[in-house]
Amino acid sequence: MDRASQVLAQGVPPSVPDSYRALADHGNVPRSTLHYRARRRPSIEEKAQGQQYLQPWEEDVIVNFVLQMYDLGQPIRIKFIPSLAFSITRQRPEADRPLKPPGKNWTKALEKRHPRLQARRVSPLDWNRHEKNIRRKVTHWFEVIGKILRDPAILAENVYNMDETGVMLSMPGSVKVLVGKDDRRNYRGARVKRTTVTAIECISADGRYLDPMIIWPASTHRSNWTTFPTPGWQYAYSDSGYTDFKISFEWLKRIFNPQTQGRANKKPRVLICDGFGTHESLEILELCFENNIILCRLPSHTSHKLQPCDVAVFAPLKDAYREQVDRLDQGGVNTIGKQHFTSLYSPARVRAFTPKNIKAGFAASGLFPFNPDRVLRHMPKPPAELNIPKANEVKVEPCQQDVELHTPVTPVSAEALMSLQSLIIQRDAQALDETSKQNLARHLQKFVNASQKSFAKGILQEDRIQFLTTINDEAKV
DSSP states (O other), X not given: OOHHHHHHHXXXXXXXXXXXXXXXXXXXXXXXXXXXXXXXXXXHHHHHHHHSSSOHHHHHHHHHHHHHHHHTTOOOOGGGHHHHHHHHGGGSOGGGOOSSOOOTTHHHHHHHHOTXXXXXXXXXXXXXXXXXXXXXXXXXXHHHHHHHHTSTTOOGGGEEEEEEEEEESSOOOOOOOOOOTTOOOOOOOOOOOOOEEEEEEEEETTSOBOOOEEEEESSSOOGGGGOSOOTTOEEEEESSSSOOHHHHHHHIIIXXXXXXHHHHTXXXXXXXXXXXXXXXXXXXXXXXXXXXXXXXXXXXXXXXXXXXXXXXXXXXXXXXXXXXXXXXXXXXXXXXXXXXXXXXXXXXHHHHOOHHHHHHHHHHTTTTTTXXXXXXXXXXXXXXXXXXXXXXXXXOOOOXXXXXXXXXXXXXXXXXXXXXXXXXXXXXXXXXXXXXXXXHXXXXXXXXXXXXXXXXXXXXXXXXXXXXXXXXXXXXX
16 A cells, blocks of 8 residues: 555544645645545556566465475475466466466566565575574573673683684686687686595684694605695694594694693683584593683584684685685696695685684674674574464554554464454444444455465465475385
């Protein structure tokens, strides 16, 4: 409803003369527009709605269904949206049903009409790491870590996060280049070695970082791998190239404790790490106990939200390393080996491990400053925490001529629908003056709108159930 229609619906206040000019001046709308609306001439927006594939309330059902599926971790692909629009028209009278789905540009127009929607590319994510399934873990984590960080003895300079990151030596990937117009080749010459080297990194809440421990995927260490000067770095090796109990203990003993003990000055140190079992052994626990180190393990499948290294440091690190590899490639070195790694990784660390990035990681993780809402506000609430207003919670008083008419809330549940029905029967049917008639008409229109949305939503749910049943039957074969 546009502004002119709202002014007409509110009526003429007692202090305003009964004329279009006075009402237009009072409502701050053009007199001609007010005159057109009084004679039921539709606005440009209403006229456009009549020419669209779906009615506005049908589009609202589509939008809510799309957002709901996204919250459930199953976003709907853009190419399937027109099929949903075609399905939802089945609740119409047969003479008013379209013969085919909307055109290929309809989804883009739908996105423009509804600011809540935005087309984007999404990547696959392990279901265990989806926001819907980790909210309770995250909430409990902040309850536990909050008690520790609120201790006056815990300083930002003594709060650390350690994590491992795997770096592929050659970092293969597609790049944008400038070539001849008629050249159809979509590849470039390179010798790709898919060898991954692991680095154990550690950062502090005040923006510092410790020396790394590099883990080579090998059964022995060769001297030509470390010819580039890297003072303070430590090296280890394992057959898999990943950390284990022994390597984690050596990192704690050779890097973390020596480089943080003096700065702590006997105050407690907090070390946050992910929940991998290699970070917890009897030797590690004893070393932490003896040196006043509080070891805090993140809940499983939450590191992408709660670990500062993952949130704000490792992505710039990989980008900087890739630039170093490209620079070497431009110089004619097509094969990146272990002997090149330290010379490439060292400048990449300097670019990525800045105080700004490190502090941003702790802030975005809700740790320093301590603010769980930085993480929780981007995660969908479980259904039990959603507050859905009911129709009987909205107070609708009899409207006088000088009072703006209140529009009741459109019901979003069966209970709210029944409440609105009772409201119509008990209140609005008692008097039949002009104001009550307007109230009754508005309530009945809301009732009709809710019924239509319920039917449309039911159709989408039926299609979804039928699709899931088909997939389930095929999986059993």
